[in-house]
Amino acid sequence: MVVTVQEVLERLTVSIGKISNTVDALKYGDPNMKVKGMAISFMPTYRVIRQAISAGANFLITHEGLFYSHTDHTEMMKKDPVYQEKIRLIRESGIAIYRFHDGWHRYQPDGIMVGLIRALGWETHISKYLPTAAIIVIPRMTAKEIAKYAKEKLHAPFVRITGDLSAPCTRIGLLVGHRGGGSLSIPLFEQEHLDAIIYGEGPEWETPEYVRDAVHQGRRKALIVLGHAESEEPGMRYLAEWLGLQFPDVPVHFIQETPLFQVV
């Protein structure tokens, strides 16, 4: 059965309604193009685009922006050779690229969050979903044990941890991507009686410093920072599975990147 880019976009967005001020858009390509193969990634890196093309995909669906900013503001990049070579690869290949960020987060529950919970093996430990977090209740482990567990489950080269590493934890707040900022994370400690928060990325002077002060006041709290990609890539793997079920006649390739950072 022939499927067009437009049909895939409609299937992705039919259940979520219209989102105003969204970053989601068909960035390149013709909506009427027939989809020979789909590639799904967290970050549309230069390597991911090449791998998608090599795999025979002519449609890439990706979570983050192409040009190193959330809004893909490219004005300052126009003369940059890295930008130019990436544009050239996209244009010469004719690959269609759709950014599916806000829409997938808008699913009930958030597709990115579901993917992370699955990757962590915590599907049976979900207490509740909040708009930008999930509350997980697990059998007691120390914060450091949880950090090691998450690192292993996510195949991360490292995770960062602050606070009381030996704090006994059962109630955990989980926040994907860049939701680690203080306004989203800090109130959860009190409201949800959390022992620990696990998030993707956030400003270092916000939630981590709150946790540090809490510990020095004798409160046993901890924070585990996974990395942005580590926290969101599993949700795009989950999207690839979902799309495979939606379009069984179209090859769907999930393209994983290597870890962004190493520690020295």
Add this chain to the structure above:
Amino acid sequence: MVVTVQEVLERLTVSIGKISNTVDALKYGDPNMKVKGMAISFMPTYRVIRQAISAGANFLITHEGLFYSHTDHTEMMKKDPVYQEKIRLIRESGIAIYRFHDGWHRYQPDGIMVGLIRALGWETHISKYLPTAAIIVIPRMTAKEIAKYAKEKLHAPFVRITGDLSAPCTRIGLLVGHRGGGSLSIPLFEQEHLDAIIYGEGPEWETPEYVRDAVHQGRRKALIVLGHAESEEPGMRYLAEWLGLQFPDVPVHFIQETPLFQVV
């Protein structure tokens, strides 16, 4: 000689003129109070405030905010026990607290940048100061060697690195604190012909992903992420030295925090 809080504030700001929309302010305390001792820190953590009081200081000068946000927006914190206990410590001790963030960055050259360059031992390698960066030209080292060198010099438990770890580097862009975002960092690679950038903190989907794409296009670039505190605390140590020279009759204590994160 008796020195008041107000006299210290005047000495700190006399050379920089008025800054509009600044976060710098006397957050607590009486400007007319006599200064028995000054404490200087990067982050005014609960522990730092207690150590300042223990050291006999009644005036703390600090770079970052007290309450886990750049603008010290405390409305959501009012009922938070960590916030309340920190407020109580400050009020009961009567310690004066001045945030000196924008002002110290406004010095020519930026006091925080000077502190970092000194800590890295690169005073003789400064090529030029830009408004939000310094260009450093060093004898050739690989990116990984530079990362190890910086980690050792800054007594950091780890630094993060991405890009081409074996890239030969001589021209380095150095950006303190949260200046690692793409708009400040990415253009420097081209404009300043940089091999590597070293910054404190920045969004993971911006500069790191630019460097990753550059490397996959065959460009030998690297990025070293020190951590926000690791990049800015030396600048507050430098401020403590500077204040000691300005006010030789007042005890000045630099209070260092322990590293915020560990890796697992």
